[in-house]
Amino acid sequence: FADDGSRLWLKYDLLADVQQRDTYLKSTQFVAANSSHPTIKVAVQELEMGLKGLLGKAPVLVQTATKSGGIILNVAPNSPSTLPQDGFELFSEKGNIVISSKSEAGVLYGAFELLRYLQTGKSLTNLSVKSSPKIKLRMLNHWDNANGTVERGYAGSSMWKWTELPFRIDPRYITYARANASLGINATSINNVNASSRFLTEEYLEKIKAVADVLRPYGIKVFISVNFRSPRTLGGLKTSDPLDPEVRKWWNEKTKEIHRYIPDFGGYLVKANSEGEPGPQDYGRTHADGANMLAEAMRPFSGIVIWRAFVYNADPKGDRFKEGYAQFKPLDGIFDPKVIVQVKNGPIDFMPREPFHPMFGAFPKTTLGMEFQITQEYLGQSTHLTYLAPMFKECLDTDTYVKGKGTTVAKIVDGSAENHPLSLMAGVANTGSDANWCGHPFNQSNWYAFGRLAWDYTLSSEQIATEWTRMTLTQKPQSVQKITDIMLNSHPIYVSYTYPLGTSHMMGEGHHYGPEPWLTKAARPDWTSIYYHRADSIGLGFDRTGKVSNALQLYSPEVQQLWGNAEKCPLDYLLWFHHVPWTQKLSTGRSLWDELCHRYYDGVGQVGKLQSAWESVKSDVDKETFEDVKGRLKIQEKEALWWRDACVLYFGEFSKLPIPKPLVPPT
Numbered sequence: 001f002a003d004d005g006s007r008l009w010l011k012y013d014l015l016a017d018v019q020q021r022d023t024y025l026k027s028t029q030f031v032a033a034n035s036s037h038p039t040i041k042v043a044v045q046e047l048e049m050g051l052k053g054l055l056g057k058a059p060v061l062v063q064t065a066t067k068s069g070g071i072i073l074n075v076a077p078n079s080p081s082t083l084p085q086d087g088f089e090l091f092s093e094k095g096n097i098v099i100s101s102k103s104e105a106g107v108l109y110g111a112f113e114l115l116r117y118l119q120t121g122k123s124l125t126n127l128s129v130k131s132s133p134k135i136k137l138r139m140l141n142h143w144d145n146a147n148g149t150v151e152r153g154y155a156g157s158s159m160w161k162w163t164e165l166p167f168r169i170d171p172r173y174i175t176y177a178r179a180n181a182s183l184g185i186n187a188t189s190i191n192n193v194n195a196s197s198r199f200l201t202e203e204y205l206e207k208i209k210a211v212a213d214v215l216r217p218y219g220i221k222v223f224i225s226v227n228f229r230s231p232r233t234l235g236g237l238k239t240s241d242p243l244d245p246e247v248r249k250w251w252n253e254k255t256k257e258i259h260r261y262i263p264d265f266g267g268y269l270v271k272a273n274s275e276g277e278p279g280p281q282d283y284g285r286t287h288a289d290g291a292n293m294l295a296e297a298m299r300p301f302s303g304i305v306i307w308r309a310f311v312y313n314a315d316p317k318g319d320r321f322k323e324g325y326a327q328f329k330p331l332d333g334i335f336d337p338k339v340i341v342q343v344k345n346g347p348i349d350f351m352p353r354e355p356f357h358p359m360f361g362a363f364p365k366t367t368l369g370m371e372f373q374i375t376q377e378y379l380g381q382s383t384h385l386t387y388l389a390p391m392f393k394e395c396l397d398t399d400t401y402v403k404g405k406g407t408t409v410a411k412i413v414d415g416s417a418e419n420h421p422l423s424l425m426a427g428v429a430n431t432g433s434d435a436n437w438c439g440h441p442f443n444q445s446n447w448y449a450f451g452r453l454a455w456d457y458t459l460s461s462e463q464i465a466t467e468w469t470r471m472t473l474t475q476k477p478q479s480v481q482k483i484t485d486i487m488l489n490s491h492p493i494y495v496s497y498t499y500p501l502g503t504s505h506m507m508g509e510g511h512h513y514g515p516e517p518w519l520t521k522a523a524r525p526d527w528t529s530i531y532y533h534r535a536d537s538i539g540l541g542f543d544r545t546g547k548v549s550n551a552l553q554l555y556s557p558e559v560q561q562l563w564g565n566a567e568k569c570p571l572d573y574l575l576w577f578h579h580v581p582w583t584q585k586l587s588t589g590r591s592l593w594d595e596l597c598h599r600y601y602d603g604v605g606q607v608g609k610l611q612s613a614w615e616s617v618k619s620d621v622d623k624e625t626f627e628d629v630k631g632r633l634k635i636q637e638k639e640a641l642w643w644r645d646a647c648v649l650y651f652g653e654f655s656k657l658p659i660p661k662p663l664v665p666p667t
């Protein structure tokens with residue numbers, strides 16, 4: 001039977017190894033649960049379905065364990081365990097496997113962990129696992145619109161069927177909930193940050209309630225992205241000024257109304273005064289005024305306010321790199337404790353490689369959440385194979401040095417560096433209505449990797465890739481290794497043929513697909529390409545060390561030292577901070593120009609290697625998936641050439657240097 005990818009990594013196909021199945025069967029004969037909470041019910045259901053599929057025999061469901069050889073689900077709210085609410089323990093005791101947590105959600109996460117053990121061929125003897133999330137709010141941000149489209153979605157239309165809700169519940173909502181719960185994702189904002197006020201109408205609240213009801217048993221809270229102008233557009237008020245008493249009242253009432261539909265409502269996500277969206281600055285107020293007003297409305301409830309820091313000016317002489325920092329820095333310490341400021345991983349906009357956002361580490365009094373983009377707006381969309389765990393980790397593992405060596409971005413985000421009780425990692429979702437959810441079969445791995453890292457950012461990219469491959473594509477060890485290698489090599493390869501050496505923002509206007517380094521005019525100066533690469537007869541790159549922009553000074557002295565000296569700056573970040581002469585010799589021994597050409601050419605060559613590596617796993621993966629990926633790799637090869645030739649020919653007009661031998665110029 002052909003695999004259409006719709007089951008994601010929760011396939012539960014019969015394990016081929018009979019001996020292994022027999023061993024697993026001995027310790028999974030029954031499932032006993034001490035609770036009939038809806039979350040425990042779905043945990044039991046999942047174990048039943050998973051074990052039946054993987055082992056060919058469903059476990060017997062019992063209330064209490066009277067013998068050994070089974071699985072015990074134990075919700076222990078008063079347990080002396082030091083694990084947090086949604087952490088879990090998975091251990092062997094008296095011949096049984098116990099999954100224990102203070103919360104029902106924790107037990108569900110433990111059940112998925114146990115299934116992952118079977119899916120990845122791990123032993124079930126002498127289990128002694130303690131697992132707890134490093135980040136409290138692990139969230140997907142959907143950029144889905146009421147009309148069924150998805151902003152920057154590359155896998156069909158929206159998975160939310162707004163016209164059918166609340167009457168028809170698409171079964172995919174349940175698969176979605178299971179997939180997220182299997183990773184520990186516990187929150188989702190269901191609509192675009194470029195938000196329509198519609199989502200706050202009674203009509204839509206009924207629909208959102210229906211979704212929230214489906215997701216609740218899986219431990220997932222629903223958030224709504226709100227349009228700041230809603231008091232005017234929906235409430236008929238003359239203003240949306242956050243300091244206006246009528247406006248405040250409107251939000252208080254609206255928040256109460258939402259809770260009548262969704263008592264455990266997660267909260268609001270807000271994009272304000274950014275790219276034309278309304279916000280408090282329209283009334284001479286600050287981001288903090290806006291966020292704190294919503295926090296006040298949320299005061300009687302458990303929910304929070306997530307306020308995005310993605311803001312920038314259209315100043316041709318400015319540096320977009322500094323804008324978020326500049327607008328928010330004076331507000332550090334003013335935000336309500338219920339507010340999390342959500343910051344993109346880098347200072348520009350989800351470029352294939354960015355230095356970490358300088359806000360991380362510079363806002364000790366504000367809870368900063370991380371926003372990654374899972375959907376691949378600038379990373380090959382649904383045609384280039386690009387596994388993102390290494391990119392997410394590169395950012396999280398970078399040292400900010402703000403509290404001495406080891407204060408990584410991850411330690412800022414998990415709240416530990418500055419003792420913040422809340423913490424958030426959000427990922428812009430890549431789901432759509434495509435049969436396989438994400439377009440490119442490998443894009444599923446980025447949803448998976450995001451979730452796994454939000455739970456535990458210390459997991460390695462390799463471990464995550466291997467797990468996903470075994471759960472999704474094949475169990476054959478040699479092919480698992482080859483596919484893991486393909487995945488680990490894929491992001492550096494993509495960067496080589498698109499944005500080598502720290503270049504950025506040279507994509508096609510509007511659609512953001514393919515190269516357009518020559519883009520000189522756009523609706524705003526900071527949407528062009530020349531604003532970023534600054535190519536001229538002397539060299540290439542944006543000098544942020546002081547002459548053009550002093551953005552580097554936003555970082556701690558140690559980071560400034562690392563990136564501030566063009567001779568020593570790691571080449572992957574070089575042109576983010578320096579305008580380097582074409583003829584300047586780099587640490588590789590090549591001149592900038594030769595190195596640039598070399599990387600573009602090498603990137604293309606490496607796509608060929610991805611293709612042959614994929615060819616070599618043909619016999620071990622499902623035929624349909626094999627052909628699907630093969631076809632997309634052909635597109636990737638063609639487009640890698642497109643990027644290479646466009647960029648090399650364009651920059652050659654400035655360098656006036658020949659393409660170095662033995663590279664062959666395009667004809």
Ligand code: GCU
Pocket residue numbers: 151152193194271310349377
């Ligand atoms: C990018 C993207 C937009 C999106 C914006 C955001 O600029 O192209 O589509 O709305 O980011 O994050 O708000």
